[in-house]
Amino acid sequence: MADEHSTSVRRALSLANAGMGVAGSYLGYALQRAFLGEADRDRKLKATHTRAARRMANEMKTLRGAAMKFGQTLSLQTGTFPDEMLAELASLQMSAPPMHATLVRAQFKQSLGAQPEEIFRQFADEPFAAASLGQVHHAVTNAGKQVAVKIQYPGIRQSLANDFSMFRTLTKAAQASGHIPRTAIDEVEQQILAETDYRKEADNIDFFQQQLAPLSFVAVPRVVREYSSDKVLTMSLMKGQHLDDFLARRPSQKLRNELGERLFELFYFQLLKVEALHADPHWGNYLFTNDAGISLVDFGCAKYMSQATVSYLRSGFLYPGSTRSPEFRRLLEKYYEDEGRELPPATRKALIRFAENFYRKVYPPNADPQAAFDFGDPQFLKDFLTASKELFRTKGVLSELIFMARAEMGMYQTLHRLKARVRTSELVRKYL
Amino acid sequence: MKAALALFQTRGFDATTTKAIARKAGIAEGTVFNYFKSKDDIALHFFEQEVDQAMAAVRDNPRLRKAPLEEKLFALVHAQLEYLAPYERFIGAAMIHALRPSSPLGPFSHRAMELRHRYLRFVEELIAESLPEKDNVFGFLAPEVFWIYYMGALLYWLYDSSPGKQHTLAFLDRSLSLGAAMLRQGKQYGR
Numbered sequence: 001m002a003d004e005h006s007t008s009v010r011r012a013l014s015l016a017n018a019g020m021g022v023a024g025s026y027l028g029y030a031l032q033r034a035f036l037g038e039a040d041r042d043r044k045l046k047a048t049h050t051r052a053a054r055r056m057a058n059e060m061k062t063l064r065g066a067a068m069k070f071g072q073t074l075s076l077q078t079g080t081f082p083d084e085m086l087a088e089l090a091s092l093q094m095s096a097p098p099m100h101a102t103l104v105r106a107q108f109k110q111s112l113g114a115q116p117e118e119i120f121r122q123f124a125d126e127p128f129a130a131a132s133l134g135q136v137h138h139a140v141t142n143a144g145k146q147v148a149v150k151i152q153y154p155g156i157r158q159s160l161a162n163d164f165s166m167f168r169t170l171t172k173a174a175q176a177s178g179h180i181p182r183t184a185i186d187e188v189e190q191q192i193l194a195e196t197d198y199r200k201e202a203d204n205i206d207f208f209q210q211q212l213a214p215l216s217f218v219a220v221p222r223v224v225r226e227y228s229s230d231k232v233l234t235m236s237l238m239k240g241q242h243l244d245d246f247l248a249r250r251p252s253q254k255l256r257n258e259l260g261e262r263l264f265e266l267f268y269f270q271l272l273k274v275e276a277l278h279a280d281p282h283w284g285n286y287l288f289t290n291d292a293g294i295s296l297v298d299f300g301c302a303k304y305m306s307q308a309t310v311s312y313l314r315s316g317f318l319y320p321g322s323t324r325s326p327e328f329r330r331l332l333e334k335y336y337e338d339e340g341r342e343l344p345p346a347t348r349k350a351l352i353r354f355a356e357n358f359y360r361k362v363y364p365p366n367a368d369p370q371a372a373f374d375f376g377d378p379q380f381l382k383d384f385l386t387a388s389k390e391l392f393r394t395k396g397v398l399s400e401l402i403f404m405a406r407a408e409m410g411m412y413q414t415l416h417r418l419k420a421r422v423r424t425s426e427l428v429r430k431y432l
Numbered sequence: 433m434k435a436a437l438a439l440f441q442t443r444g445f446d447a448t449t450t451k452a453i454a455r456k457a458g459i460a461e462g463t464v465f466n467y468f469k470s471k472d473d474i475a476l477h478f479f480e481q482e483v484d485q486a487m488a489a490v491r492d493n494p495r496l497r498k499a500p501l502e503e504k505l506f507a508l509v510h511a512q513l514e515y516l517a518p519y520e521r522f523i524g525a526a527m528i529h530a531l532r533p534s535s536p537l538g539p540f541s542h543r544a545m546e547l548r549h550r551y552l553r554f555v556e557e558l559i560a561e562s563l564p565e566k567d568n569v570f571g572f573l574a575p576e577v578f579w580i581y582y583m584g585a586l587l588y589w590l591y592d593s594s595p596g597k598q599h600t601l602a603f604l605d606r607s608l609s610l611g612a613a614m615l616r617q618g619k620q621y622g623r
Contacts, residue, residue, distance in 0.1 A: 097605070097606075097609070099605070100499065100500065100502070100503040100506070101495065101499070101503070102496070102499070102503050102506050102507045102510065103503075103506060103601065103605050106506075106510055106601055107601065110596040110597070110598075110601070111596070125495070153602070154596075154598040154599075154601035154602045154605070155594065155598040155599045155601065155602035155603075157598075158594045158595075158598060158599060159602075
């Protein structure tokens, strides 16, 4: 069974790779990011020669994108991916290459109608950060304000549209058999294409600016709309360091705890109050300041949760009764009903086991309010991974649940690296 | 100039007369001859402008002095295309055809050859600046190849219907990066 279909998908991927756009295959890179482990990606990146590529390589490690969602939806529906497919994905080309100053200027002029010097008092020729579809430059406005200017590599949206139609054609067989669901491709195309329009990201930034105002320790950029377009995004420069640099300064346990609790609080505030996440809570999307402040960056893949999901989370978090009770079962069934789906028994059982083997331990419902969970102990990560694997092996896990699992994973990894001790139940209860 | 280019496009270069150009531009035929010797002169003048201003843009730009080869070449070709942009509607494949290396001899093609040599010498200088070692295996080929590359890029640009010619920008960047990488490789084999 697996052989025939995995062959057709494998063939589709290699043919697709051969024919995909001049700018390289972003789809390929997106898939690559979704499925390759850290080790493979590192190995592939070390093989590149140019200085610019090497500089970008470090940034690439922290990037996430709509690709994660593609990976989530695919792996959910089709079970585990065959090794040959992973190998095929590993050979696909990276896209969104670095841009030299002349290309940046040409792209800027084409999009905003003027050279950077005509618009800004100062504009750095070399980028200071990579972005999934382009790169980010420092600039100073005529009013003296420090800004970050994100510029997209040319032709990506057009290439993507072509890549997706080719991908659809080449994977017809796999679609027919259900190995690659048609809806998953549509969903992902929407998400990735949305990422190519920086105006959507600007809208996301404005939204989170407003919504996260109650959290004093969170800083969100301000968009400068008059110098922004679908391919150029100008926003205030955020202060802080990435996690690696922050940890290198050997912060105290007190600072780590404070930061950990704030990250944790930010996550649940977003889920339960804002009902949206600014990004995959991977450490690449945050900057940390010395006073435990958190700056948010990269709003390209903001996720807006469904009402059904939020209700489910509100009723499920810190569930006081037994997870084996008919009431808890009803809770799960209702969620699926609200999403118009049926809850398969295997999935239901896996969800219950997840609650028992992981959530009960990390978020004990009847804990002492001052009890802190130590995220430095690696056991919890292992429990999480085991429970998730078991869950994803069943068919019929809602894509929102997969997304939630990935999002939590990102946060748990960050908390683990911080070795933070967090009053988990207390903080969740605050926003229930 | 625009009138001439419009007629070259619709009627073809050969069928266009200076009389027709004058009529379309709304001036006396004699006035045309005050500025240009013939229609060949007009077409060639147009291309000379394009090439000369692009070379000046690259040569006179202090920022490009330390830039890698692919960036200098990108700046050159991009400057050429920016010059041509307002006349895009009027430039036809036929005109570009007139600039091909194997044009028959005649005053027009002679000057065209001179223009081509001037341009390729400039490209050769740029390559030599960036890859100064003497034994460059592909070095002697590169300028000639570059002329054909330029014509290909021009055609690509003409037929590029993507918004803001995004595809052309990406095409130029990717192909020049590849080309420069090949030249660097070639250097090693030369030794």
